[in-house]
Amino acid sequence: MFSKILVANRGEIALRVIRACKDLCIKSVAVYSEADENSLHVKLADEQVCIGPAISTKSYLNIQNIIKAAKETDADAIHPGYGYLAEKEEFAVECEKNGIVFIGPTPENLNLAGDKIVAKKIMMEAGIPVIPASPGSVETIHDAKKICHEMGYPVMVKASGGGGGRGIKICKNEEELIEDFPMAKIEGRTAFGNDEVYIEKFIREPRHIEFQILADKFGNIAHLGERECTIQRRYQKLIEEAPSPALTQELRNEMGEAAVKAVKAVDYVNAGTVEFLLDKHGKFYFMEVNSRIQVEHPVTELTTGIDLITEQIRLAAGEKLGYSFNDLSIRGWAIECRINAEDPERNFLPSPGTIERYHAPAGFGVRLDTHLYQGYELPIYYDSLIAKLISFNLSRKGAIRVMKRALEEFKVEPLKTTIPLYLKVMDDPDFKDGKFDTGYIEKFLPDEEEGDDDDCE
């Protein structure tokens, strides 16, 4: 086992990893930017190293400075958290070169997960259902028109290098395709340095279901059940739960087996997630493998009782997995709300500032993963996720009740947050019945207006 782990991240996930290290009696090293000097992860770790200025490209994305910090502190492994360098092949390679264990998948895994076209090809060959799509990148509008005519509209034009909802255009007909296809190529080139685009069929009213996977270095793979991640805004997940109200045990087994087969096909190791789209008729399609721990991992932890971060560390250290899905005793229901410092009434504009009044919810069935504290000043440089509030109960109904109580108790003043929005969702009959698709959240939002302050993302 490792003796010291450097945590190459900030915010709640850095805290989450540091706490796991403490549970395993492993020393931890926090890295931080100049803007994060007063952050909780810096205070909680055993050692701290400043790795650069506030701007992420010079600190949390600075591979050389992070490797240097690991060597100076004698860390034998690095946990990358999510985002930042978590899925950067180059970073995993640099760790390896310097004799530091990267807690995550192999560089080959990261490379493949990042290349959605190749990943899909492999999945098709492995017999996993995929969304009908162009056989590879589409070069010309002439080819695009032909492909879309064959698969039928609506279609999605996707930048090969995109992700997290970025670089996607939906075309309802050929006219829109003619307009958006060249734009997608230009945007792909400027945003991701890659103008390859591919086209796939757009599934209406889909649900987003993903399976947590753990794999050791000896070829043992287990899935840990699904997460329901359908409730999103602009492809950013807002509310997740486990299990999904849309799955029967039969479908769960079928999708779980497909997920295991998917990671087996790419010799995947460590923790990962296989994302599927599920249509109204119970047909599912492979979307992608996320080669990192995910923001929403706690809902799986609560329903399985398995600490996914300590599992990541254990597997990276070369230990055997030691169980499969059937060995787990999955029970109850967990719901996570991503609390963002954003104003849902004003087009989710960010709401920076200093927390003058803070009260954290607690009590039976409540888990709060956050880096906030009274007096903390939110840096303007990083994203707006300020807390993950997770509720647990034996029934879904119970988990909703606990979530509502916890949301009502949570005070982060004077910031604007997504808490009021989630309170409305917890009271909504459709949500209570488990009836929603990826467009669900729209009904709670005021019509987007063309204001002076429209964001330009």
Place this chain on the structure above:
Amino acid sequence: MSDSKGIEVRAKMSGIFYRKPAPEEPSYVEVGTVVKKKQIIALLETMKVFQKVKSPADGKIVEILVENETPVKDDELMFIIEKG
């Protein structure tokens, strides 16, 4: 906001001030640039979200008070525009 002092453009919230759409591109405006009402004159990035800073009126940029890629505070003065 008297005419002799010009029109002030202040930050709607704290953020990072950008004078250009991308590092390799030219600035939106310079001192002396004639601008139209609602023309984009800068960007403000707050917690990974970009907002456009637009000119409140037709006129001319007479002063730029913030350096490119530096943080501004809520309500900080960024531009002074002479009404045209």
